[in-house]
Amino acid sequence: MFDLDRWREIFQSINKNRLRSVMSGFTVAFAILLFTLLFGIVSGLSNSFKGAFADDAQNAMFVRVWKTSKPYKGLQTGRTVQLKNKDYDYISEEYGDKIQYKSSRIYKNFTIKYKSEASNYSVMAVNPDHQYLEKTIIDKGRYLNERDLKEKSKVIVIGRLLKKDLFGERPALRKRVNVNGSSYLVIGIFSDEGGDNEERKAFIPLTTAQMMYGNNDYISQIALGYDPNLSLDAAVAFGNRMERDLRKKMDIHPDDQSALSVRNMAEANKGIGQFMGVLYAIVILIGSGTLVAGIIGISNIMIFVIKERTKEFGIRKALGAKPASIVGMVVQESVLITTLAGYLGLTLGTYILSLIGDTLEEDYFIKDPSVSPGIVIGATIVLVLSGLIAAYVPAKKAANIKPIEALRAD
Structure with a gap:
């Protein structure tokens, strides 16, 4: 009271x-x-x-290769290691039960032009799952899909600031841009929490890039998203196991970090x-x-x-x-x-x-x-x-x- x-x-x-x-x-x-x-x-x-790490999924893993720094099984130092589609397929088949998302990557720098506006931008050739690995937010239109890969379509998804550079306030969807001398159809506009540099990138289908820029099956990097139900310790163990298996498959010395490495977000998070x-x-x-x-x-x-x-x-x-x-x-x-x-x-x-x-x-x-x-x-x-x-x-x-x-x- x-x-x-x-x-x-x-x-x-x-x-x-x-x-x-x-x-x-x-x-x-x-x-x-x-x-x-x-x-x-x-x-x-x-x-x-x-x-x-806001730009990448918390369960992401990245397989990258370069040149060997150690001799192994009679192979010399300085040998260039190259990832190929078969390596991507091997990972998909061997570890599919532990993978949520997967995508190959090919990095390019191209001049992108629309009418009188042109500049040099980072262009990444990827699979559809890459949207979730890169935490790409589609503002307008859509992302790449399996049909784009199958048909090797000349389509492109551009970042919000890239769109602003080339189009200003004008609409960009369904417009065509010149990418390194070839015409691509803009099918989506995205934003990214990673900052301005990420929003000045563009994505095209992996198969299109392999056909047009080298006519080969080379890839620059493999990005994966491990099963989020895995504990951090289990995810770290999975990454280590996959790295050991890839080294064995590609004849790389077990301790040669220069030739092959797996960057595992689970290790960083742990x-x-x-x-x-x-x-x-x-x-x-x-x-x-x-x-x-x-x-x-x-x-x-x-x-x-x-x-x-x-x-x-x-x-x-x-x-x-x-x-x-x-x-x-x-x-x-x-x-x-x-x-x-x-x-x-x-x-x-x-x-x-x-x-x-x-x-x-x-x-x-x-x-x-x-x-x-x-x-x-x-x-x-x-x-x-x-x-x-x-x-x-x-x-x-x-x-x-x-x-x-x-x-x-x-």
């Missing part, structure tokens, strides 16, 4: 003892402020790591997860220390406050106040100060993070530092409960002494 007189007394007590109230609140606010800043910065680091786990553990340790310091500060202040108000409690009891009434008033005052100070610390911490967010991203690669309200609210509740206990124990003791003893207290 709301007791207006009780709250008037509480606010009168706070107003009368401003320094004590400010000191109590400062202890709580400072603890929550530090807690918010620490977790916000760690959260920003986590966002930076995630942003670094490493990042372990690093962030250690970082969060450190922050929790430091944050807990900050909260403990805040709890000790509240406890010490409340013990001093109760001792200072012992005579007041004696007078109240002499006038007929019950111990429960005295204890309740002190506890309510403590909880009120702690709650308001905790909210102030949370608000100030959030404001500081938003204020320095851009600077942290530019100078320290800490992206969008923020903190989950649930974490800080939980920390505030801990401090509020601590303030309640810190007020209750000495108040209960003081309220139970006899009025005459309370009046004699120094």
Whole structure:
């Protein structure tokens, strides 16, 4: 039941003892402020790591080859290793049950022209699954499909900024562009979270590129998406096994990373997860220390406050106040100060993070530092409960002494 007189007394007590109230609140606010800043910065680091891989699916794997750096089985160093369609087919057949998406890649740099506008762009020849591996977002039209591959169609999907460069505000769908001297039909416009460079790319069917630019079955790279139901450890083991099998199949030394490597996002995610786990553990340790310091500060202040108000409690009891009434008033005052100070610390911490967010991203690669309200609210509740206990124990003791003893207290 709301007791207006009780709250008037509480606010009168706070107003009368401003320094004590400010000191109590400062202890709580400072603890929550530090807690918010620490977790916000760690959260920003986590966002930076995630942003670094925003352009690719989290379950992606990439098989790439180059030149051998070690002799093996009588084959010389410096031998050029070339991926071919048969290698792509081998992976599909051998590991199909562990693969969600798959695509070959061929990298080209071509001049793309539309009327008087022309410039050099990165053009990638791919399979339809590449849309999901590259996290390509189709804004208009469609992506490449199996029919485009089968018919070796001269169609192209262009990035949002590439479209803007060549077409401006004019529509681009169903228009034809000149790609390295050949006419291609624009069938889709895409956007990409990877940034401006990604949105100035274009995609064409893999089979079209093989037919027109070399008349061969060569591919530059193989991109895969492993089964997302695999654990990180299982995905890492799968990648290692596939790499060993490919080395054996292509007569490459087991330790020759230059000739063949498999970049597995599972390894990166596992490493990042372990690093962030250690970082969060450190922050929790430091944050807990900050909260403990805040709890000790509240406890010490409340013990001093109760001792200072012992005579007041004696007078109240002499006038007929019950111990429960005295204890309740002190506890309510403590909880009120702690709650308001905790909210102030949370608000100030959030404001500081938003204020320095851009600077942290530019100078320290800490992206969008923020903190989950649930974490800080939980920390505030801990401090509020601590303030309640810190007020209750000495108040209960003081309220139970006899009025005459309370009046004699120094």
